[in-house]
Amino acid sequence: MSTLLFLAAEATTAAAPAAKTAGVDPWILGFSLITVAVTIWMGFRSARTSKTASDFFVAGRSVSVGWNASAISGEYLSAASFMGIAGMVMANGYDVLWYPVCYACGYLFLLLFIAGPLRRFGAYTIPDFAEGRYDSPLFRKIAVCFVLFIGFVYTLPQMKGAGTTLAYIFPGMPYWGGVVLVGAVITLNVALGGMKGITLVQAFQYWIKMFAISLPVFVLMSVYGFYGTQLKVNEGRIPPSTVAPAAPAASVPAASVPASPTASQPAAELPRPLVAKAPPDATWIAPFGPLTTKAVKAAAAALPAAEQKQFLAEHQKPYSLLYTYSLIIALVCGTAGLPHILVRFYTNPDGAAAKRTTMWVMILIGVFYVFPPVFGVLGRNLMPDLYTGVGAKGTDKVVLELPTVLGGGKSVLGSILSGITCAGAFAAFMSTFSGLLVSMTGAFAHDVYGRILKPAATQEERLRMFKVGAVAIGAIAILLGSQVEQLQINFMVNQAFAIAASSYFPLLFMSVWWRGMTMKGAAAGMIGGGVCALVCTGTIILGDIGKLNLADFWAHHPLARILIEQPAIWTMPLAIFLMIVVSKATAKDIPSDIRMKMLVLHAPEQLGLKQEYIQEHQAGLGH
Amino acid sequence: MPSPTPPDSQKPNDPIHSEAFLHTLMRRQLGLSVSCALTFIVALVALPLLNYYAPELMAKRVAGFTLTWLVLGVLFFPFVWAISFLFIRRSIALEEDEVKSVQPGTNPKQR
Numbered sequence: 001m002s003t004l005l006f007l008a009a010e011a012t013t014a015a016a017p018a019a020k021t022a023g024v025d026p027w028i029l030g031f032s033l034i035t036v037a038v039t040i041w042m043g044f045r046s047a048r049t050s051k052t053a054s055d056f057f058v059a060g061r062s063v064s065v066g067w068n069a070s071a072i073s074g075e076y077l078s079a080a081s082f083m084g085i086a087g088m089v090m091a092n093g094y095d096v097l098w099y100p101v102c103y104a105c106g107y108l109f110l111l112l113f114i115a116g117p118l119r120r121f122g123a124y125t126i127p128d129f130a131e132g133r134y135d136s137p138l139f140r141k142i143a144v145c146f147v148l149f150i151g152f153v154y155t156l157p158q159m160k161g162a163g164t165t166l167a168y169i170f171p172g173m174p175y176w177g178g179v180v181l182v183g184a185v186i187t188l189n190v191a192l193g194g195m196k197g198i199t200l201v202q203a204f205q206y207w208i209k210m211f212a213i214s215l216p217v218f219v220l221m222s223v224y225g226f227y228g229t230q231l232k233v234n235e236g237r238i239p240p241s242t243v244a245p246a247a248p249a250a251s252v253p254a255a256s257v258p259a260s261p262t263a264s265q266p267a268a269e270l271p272r273p274l275v276a277k278a279p280p281d282a283t284w285i286a287p288f289g290p291l292t293t294k295a296v297k298a299a300a301a302a303l304p305a306a307e308q309k310q311f312l313a314e315h316q317k318p319y320s321l322l323y324t325y326s327l328i329i330a331l332v333c334g335t336a337g338l339p340h341i342l343v344r345f346y347t348n349p350d351g352a353a354a355k356r357t358t359m360w361v362m363i364l365i366g367v368f369y370v371f372p373p374v375f376g377v378l379g380r381n382l383m384p385d386l387y388t389g390v391g392a393k394g395t396d397k398v399v400l401e402l403p404t405v406l407g408g409g410k411s412v413l414g415s416i417l418s419g420i421t422c423a424g425a426f427a428a429f430m431s432t433f434s435g436l437l438v439s440m441t442g443a444f445a446h447d448v449y450g451r452i453l454k455p456a457a458t459q460e461e462r463l464r465m466f467k468v469g470a471v472a473i474g475a476i477a478i479l480l481g482s483q484v485e486q487l488q489i490n491f492m493v494n495q496a497f498a499i500a501a502s503s504y505f506p507l508l509f510m511s512v513w514w515r516g517m518t519m520k521g522a523a524a525g526m527i528g529g530g531v532c533a534l535v536c537t538g539t540i541i542l543g544d545i546g547k548l549n550l551a552d553f554w555a556h557h558p559l560a561r562i563l564i565e566q567p568a569i570w571t572m573p574l575a576i577f578l579m580i581v582v583s584k585a586t587a588k589d590i591p592s593d594i595r596m597k598m599l600v601l602h603a604p605e606q607l608g609l610k611q612e613y614i615q616e617h618q619a620g621l622g623h
Numbered sequence: 624m625p626s627p628t629p630p631d632s633q634k635p636n637d638p639i640h641s642e643a644f645l646h647t648l649m650r651r652q653l654g655l656s657v658s659c660a661l662t663f664i665v666a667l668v669a670l671p672l673l674n675y676y677a678p679e680l681m682a683k684r685v686a687g688f689t690l691t692w693l694v695l696g697v698l699f700f701p702f703v704w705a706i707s708f709l710f711i712r713r714s715i716a717l718e719e720d721e722v723k724s725v726q727p728g729t730n731p732k733q734r
Contacts, residue, residue: 094692097695098695101695101696101699101700105663105699108706108707112659112710116714226687227687227688228686228687228688286689287671287675287691321675355715359704359711366701366703366704367700369700373696513649598645599639602648603721604719604722606718606722607725607726
């Protein structure tokens with residue numbers, strides 16, 4: 001085992017010389033290395049105990065509620081939650097609070113409509129469910145594609161988190177260097193560990209993240225003032241009368257406004273004056289701020305000065321309301337359709353345990369999500385210089401760097417706390433990336449290879465394919481991840497959620513509750529909604545990283561920009577509409593044993609309908 | 624139309640496999656889920672509307688927070704926990720009740 005620790009240490013230090021190690025803080029490096037090493041060690045240790053394919057895919061289906069809830073939470077709390085929310089709250093203010101709230105509350109939908117029935121139905125993966133519900137191997141293939149689509153979009157922000165964190169730990173290291181290094185370590189870990197290892201690692205990493213986000217917040221608040229006190233600072237810095245919401249942020253002379261003398265913190269420390277790039281207080285603290293009004297402001301800027309005011313008065317608030325609702329739909333419904341989260345419900349021993357697990361997950365992640373916005377609020381007051389940074393040097397790194405303000409940037413306590421948040425960041429992107437990789441590789445080895453390419457594959461061949469697949473998928477994720485330095489972490493996660501909300505969520509929801517669904521209806525809806533969302537995401541991402549020049553188009557069509565940036569408000573209803581219409585048109589294709597399927601989905605497990613169903617099904621297939 | 628042909632393998636008098644049982648089962652479960660979801664959705668839809676139509680009220684300061692920040696950033700989480708706690712309790716009770724209704728032997732008082 002020590003060789004492995006050594007290897008991991010060497011892998012990291014090997015990259016360091018190239019990056020000029022001069023500014024590396026030993027505390028920060030130490031904590032990060034320990035997290036990486038322990039993660040890898042745990043993965044390898046449990047790799048020795050997981051032998052069969054079933055172990056690899058869903059951990060032998062016997063994980064206790066507590067472990068499973070911690071593991072789901074650990075996997076769910078990604079770089080977006082740990083770093084992205086804080087950075088985005090700092091950059092955009094109130095509107096971003098919808099992210100943590102909806103990330104946490106999306107689980108309610110999962111619990112109310114999907115978790116129990118899905119577990120009773122009993123299948124390893126969503127593609128298994130899709131095939132079982134519609135008796136269609138073709139539909140399995142379609143469902144597998146979406147595991148991969150959503151998975152790849154969701155790996156982008158994890159890679160950005162990795163690149164940002166390593167660029168912070170090793171000043172001078174290029175963004176892509178961090179992506180490659182972290183991506184390679186995790187890929188290797190997954191290829192050798194499988195999911196049994198992952199469950200344990202994920203559960204452990206939840207507690208690292210919880211500790212890493214909460215402790216620094218408590219220390220910082222005890223020194224600089226409570227959450228509410230910090231928010232109060234944003235009340236008085238700029239007199240509301242001077243703020244014209246219509247004006248672009250840069251034109252407000254925020255930097256020249258002196259600090260509020262009424263603030264109750266140590267006067268020398270707080271609050272630091274804002275820089276010109278920071279949004280002014282009045283728009284930052286209030287709903288419908290910079291995030292949701294960006295498109296309208298850009299459109300207004302393209303108009304002649306005389307028309308700007310009227311245009312904004314007319315469109316700004318309605319458009320931001322639309323943006324807000326679309327964001328809510330994407331996040332709430334998207335949670336219920338994330339492939340790597342759903343697969344974990346099958347690791348519960350029964351449906352009641354699946355429900356209790358969801359309850360615990362909501363508590364665990366809910367408690368967590370109170371903290372990242374606090375970092376954003378503190379960061380705005382204590383470290384406004386971050387507003388001027390771009391890419392990996394911008395507000396996305398506020399969680400990592402903020403603790404260093406303690407003692408004016410030179411104290412050991414600040415370094416230790418910053419080391420702890422770096423460890424948390426590692427736990428965040430490592431756990432989510434591992435989970436995604438397992439789920440995507442599982443889909444590849446279990447579905448694409450084991451069912452489509454080579455149904456006669458032996459256990460051994462499938463296991464080998466799992467490893468090969470992990471390496472291939474990891475490599476693609478690294479390649480894609482190195483391209484997205486300009487995009488905000490949280491925004492990219494939002495895109496993955498929008499795709500999930502328009503494809504898997506309608507599929508699961510309708511398949512569980514409407515017996516009139518046919519395979520063609522389900523496929524039409526999932527492809528229609530999902531592909532529309534995917535195309536929107538692709539357009540926005542390519543536009544924002546500069547591969548497509550769309551700025552002019554967006555400026556003239558702000559509504560289009562909003563509906564493409566946040567497509568869920570039309571793509572999800574579109575998916576459901578297509579499902580209903582096509583299913584009605586092909587009603588003769590409703591599976592003949594639909595009543596039995598529905599019973600298995602809904603009847604309490606004590607009645608033992610599943611065994612009966614399996615027997616009947618096998619007998620039926622034998623004819 | 625949801626009128627599937629009854630699978631031939633089933634016993635005619637078996638309450639578990641009857642159309643009526645499945646119908647009540649799904650109705651009751653969906654009823655419970657939808658009522659919980661509606662509570663949540665009303666809050667989710669109402670908050671942006673309050674921000675839209677009553678910005679002054681929502682900007683009132685409470686212990687330093689604006690009211691809307693306090694609601695969304697802190698109070699929303701316990702609210703959702705309460706919904707899910709109630710849902711889980713009721714749904715487990717519902718399942719027990721369903722089992723009793725088709726297996727009268729386990730608890731005759733129930734029928």
